[in-house]
Amino acid sequence: MKYVVSLIVSLGLVSACASSSDSPVDEFASVDGVEPVDEPAPERTPDPNEQKTEPEPVAEPELELAPLPELLGVPLAEDLNDDPKIIEINLTAQTSEHVFIEDTVTPMWTYNGQFPGPAIQARVGDRLIVHFTNNLPDSTTVHWHGLRVPNEMDGAPLVQQPVQPGETFTYDFKLKDAGSYWYHPHVQTHIQVERGLYGPIVVHEAEPPAYDxxxxxxxxxxxxxxxxxxxxxxxxxxxxxxxxxxxxxxxxxxxxxxxxxxxxxxxxxxxxxxxxxxxxxxxxxxxxxxxxxxxxxxxxxxxxxxxxxxxxxxxxxxxxxxxxxxxxxxxxxxxxxxxxxxxxxxxxxxxxxxxxxxxxNDEEALAAHDVELPEVTLPEWPVEDMPTITIELDGKPGFNGQIQWMLNGKVYGQHIPIKVDLGSYHTIDIVNKQAQVHPMHIHGHFFQVISRNGKPVVNEAGFKDTVMVGAKETVRLSILFDNPGQWMYHCHILEHAKMGMMGVIEVY
Ligand SMILES: [Cu+2]
Structure with missing residues (x-):
């Protein structure tokens, strides 16, 4: 563990460099602004116990399910449900302790006492039920980053009253897309994630490629x-x-x-x-x-x-x-x-x-072999005919000269939501006015990255929910708004989001 201390020293230089005033926004004159924003409570609160009347599903033919691959790196959450198509877990946010530096203890907030939180493993099409309990001293939610969940399951305070200390909430939704995802709170996110609240979600393909x-x-x-x-x-x-x-x-x-x-x-x-x-x-x-x-x-x-x-x-x-x-x-x-x-x-x-x-290791070598991947074809969206939404990323000093991070000139809470029709296609131009980079995340949807500064992208084909927008760069996305509700979009530098860089897209 002796290396850790030297890493602290060398990484300390990074923050020293980050604190140098090399940024154009430093030089802006101070103007009055607002303090860090808290996400407001929802106007309408879906009742988690509300009975939903859904038509009886038509029975699907039983398929022989191949066993899921073994997953290393983060221990799995225990699946409490015998039905192979339902993953049902208990997830408790709680205080605990962790040793990062020898002979010291770091107080943590974790899921189930594990850091990272337990891995949720499922197969595409499975139903995930999470019995969530908040044993923290603060309110919290669970956001399922990247998963295209129903709006009321998204964990943003916009659509869910935060779960108070000692209270519970049941998240219940279908896993529509294979991929690698993660879960984390969406309340005081910059603090709660840094305290240790996050975990991985792996949704396997119907027939997972046969990796060793x-x-x-x-x-x-x-x-x-x-x-x-x-x-x-x-x-x-x-x-x-x-x-x-x-x-x-x-x-x-x-x-x-x-x-x-x-x-x-x-x-x-x-x-x-x-x-x-x-x-x-x-x-x-x-x-x-x-x-x-x-x-x-x-x-x-x-x-x-x-x-x-x-x-x-x-x-x-x-x-x-x-x-x-x-x-x-x-x-x-x-x-x-x-x-x-x-x-x-x-x-x-x-x-x-x-x-x-x-x-x-000293095991006998495996014979050379390839792993076959399924053919992946992305849908061709009618990019030429799509209306364009422009989102300008900017930073200006606000209250006491402290930086405010803005979307189209406003901080979170000052915006009128972007309104789009359910089922509509759009291009989104994200225009970064400053030298700081911003990984922008949109909830509840996938998008495709089309171009950077007008040049078609290389090696970026695929569905994305978070895209890095470089210094003074314009990134063009295409998106199909196919998930109804109120969805957050924000910078995933969590302090930037806290300092205002969040907005809402309404899809109805
Ligand atoms: Cu940012």
Whole structure:
């Protein structure tokens, strides 16, 4: 664990760099504004116990279900339901403790006492029932990031009264899309996620590609004092500007230790489901240690898997990687590296931290084999004929000169919702006026990324729910609004969302 302390020191340089006033918005004159926004309670509260009259479902022919792949990385939630098509779990938000730095204890908020929260594993088309209990001192909700759930199950305070301490709520919905997703609160999100409230959801394809091993790789960071306590949540100037950067990198809830290693069977072909739950830090993974290709993004398998040497995963995004461990010699090892900015000679540079050293175990090598992926065809949406919604991302000093992050010139609570017809197609131009990047997330829907600064995108085909919008960049999306309700859209740098960068789209 000795490496952790040196990581704290080196990552500390990042926040030093983040606090330098290199940003154009720093120079704006101070104007009056509003304080950090709390999400208002819903105007109409769906009653969770309300009886819904739904037609009796027509019985589907019974299919022989292949067993689900074994999932490593994060322990599974216990499924309480014998029906193979219903996943029913208990999920309790509670206080607990965790050791990140030797001889220190960090107070945490977790689901079921686990960090990350238990993995929810299901098959596309399954029904998920979550009996949620809030044993925290604060109110909370559970948002199912990326899942196209019914509006009243979305966990945004816009559509659900937050669950008060000691109270319960049952989430119940169908898992419509295979892919890698995650769950987290949507109340005081920047605090509650940083305290430890998040967990993975894996929805397998009807016939999952036959990978030898599947792993969850949850990337995060946490900001700790040397005594193990979490640094206070006081929205410092750098946190407001860039989001809260941690000084300890986390991999599946454990402090990254550059001495960690992962033994792999020679010849193995694995599926790694990589997710980024950091408040602000974009993960930059160096895909050099093995043979890799990207096979899925937020909303499932992509039409054309691709290789890349550096994979950027913004907060909220997910990518599935195929990892083929096939070194020439059994003695060969490889380093899976994560690039972080450090300051060297007053210059900001990227430097690698070793997440894990990969090496061969002593099992007999597997014969060379390929894993067949199903053909994926994305729907062709009539982009040319779609009306365009423009969303400008901007930042200006507000109250006491503190930065406010805005959508179309307004902070959350000041907007008139964007209203669209159910079943309508739109293009969305997200126009970033500033140098700070913003991973923008839309609830309840998938979109496709069409272009960046007018140029067609490369290696971005696939369904997405979160898209990185670079410095001064314009990103064009296409979207089908097919899920009725009131949906949040916001920056997934959680401090930016807190400082106003959230809005509402009404689909009716
Ligand atoms: Cu942002």
């Amino acid at each position: 091993v599947e792993r969850i790789v949850f990337l995060d960071d946490i900001r700790l004092e040397m005594d193990g306590n979490r640094s206070p949540f006081n929205l410092t100037h750098p946190e407001r500007m860039h989001g809260r950067y941690g000084n300890v990198l986390l991999l599946n809830g454990k402090a990254v230790d550059e001495g960690d290693s992962l033994a792999l069977r020679h010849g193995v072909v694995e599926r790694w489901r990589v997710m980024n739950s950091a408040n602000a830090r974009t993960a930059q993974l160096d895909l050099m240690a093995a043979e890799w290709r990207v096979i899925a993004s937020d909303g499932g398998l992509v039409p054309e898997p691709f290789t890349t040497e550096l994979l950027q995963i913004a907060p909220g995004e997910r990518y599935d990687l195929e990892m083929r461990w096939n070194p020439e010699s059994a003695e060969d090892s490889g380093e899976l590296r994560y690039w972080v900015p450090v300051v060297e000679n007053e210059q900001v540079k990227l430097a690698p931290i070793v997440l894990q050293t990969l090496f061969s």
